[in-house]
Amino acid sequence: MTAAAIKFSGVTCRYGRRTAVDGVDLDVAAGEHVALTGANGSGKTTLLRAALGLHPVTSGSITVGGRPAATHGEWARRRRDVAWVPQRLAPGRFPLLVDELLDSGGNPVAARTAATRLDVAGLGGRPLHTLSGGQLQRVFLARALGAVAAGARALFADEPTAALDFHGQEQVAALLAALPVTVVVVSHDRAMSRACDRVAEMAAGKLRLV
């Protein structure tokens, strides 16, 4: 497994007339772990979503492993390359079982091993909407670790410890710190920031290194 360098060059994203991300430049070296902090609404989530093709980039470019993404095939490759822990852990409008979610990461065995380490083993037959916020967050994290085991070379995690207790925050921070892939993690959690190589802060859509 090789980690992928990630490069954001002059990235701007808008919601209608409102600019959410404003000309962001950020180089993340292969294998580096970067914490993205900042106030709510400062554009952190939009930046990660743009890198996954879930929000349009108005101008600028994002490459992962030196590759841009524009066609359907390139986006599909990008999404295989980058494991994702979403911020909005909505239970969805339709039932989905924990095991079905773990399987979707690409490596069910690794995802279940991760689920065991994250203390959410044995929930496989339960629909996601019956889980607590903390359990849901751990299950999504286990899925992402399964994706890394399946070959993803980077991991984007959007506030992966927001619903966890202090022990859980330490546990997840340590687990992410040990990952041999590039990690960009949006977090307000100090333990997580300490575990990263670098902290970058966003304010009103702009980025500054801390």
Next chain:
Amino acid sequence: MDGFLDLLTLPAVQRSAIGLLIAAVGLPIVGVFIIGLDIIAVRFAMMHVALLGIAVGLLVGVDPMLCGLLACAIAGAGVAPLARRPTGLPGAMGLLMTFAIAAALLVLSVSGVNATGAFELLWGSILATRNVDLIILGALTVVVHVLFWRWRRQLALLLFDRELALCSGVAAGPLLLALLVVVAVAIGASIRLTGALLVDALTILPALGARNLGRSLRSMVLWAIALGVAGNSIGFVVALLLDQPPGPVLVLVAGTLTLLTYLIPEGARDAIDPGHRVDRGGDPVPAGQRLWQH
């Protein structure tokens, strides 16, 4: 009882029974898709779109029902891009309905075709089922089952959350397109085959009941088929025994079964769930690879 058994020997009744059975196996899955996509208004929308197709068919002299189904397929494909918007599909159904009825009435007016005659092409009856209708229903059922069983894992993710599906490697766009076309054509054809009233009993009601009982997409589909078969069988027999029109009786029976599902306690659902099994997929961990320790 003799009268009931005599009725069962009539070819028209036999065709109706077979039609209902085929419909009960296929159409509840369409209902599950409809609920998953949050487009319960699709029945009304497709009825009007089919009417527009029929009007165009009558105007240009091509088989009206074929044009109606084609219009449904095009409309289904046409609304697919709106699924990217948070409230895109439910809103699109209302828009489609309004546009289609206005356009249909305009076409009928311009062409001088009797609007009542065009409407009548849409009102089918299960007792008037023909052999060709059984073939169409059978083909629809096969297509729906192939779509579901071949892509059930992808569909489960797509109906749960489109972005999660995208990030799991699901070709969400093409799959959604296929789903909407199949739903639109199935509803358009079913209205012609069984009548507009019965379409709800065959699609939405079993799926609504299944939504209360199933814990996953797979178990929802199994429950929907079970409720569809039970509702259609009981309803048809009751209608024959009471010598009443099958449409309303079938709807009432299906509605009662659906209501009953609301009475089942949450805790009891696990015990009765026939689909409490998970499909496995993906590759195992490659040899020598381990989850990261620290």
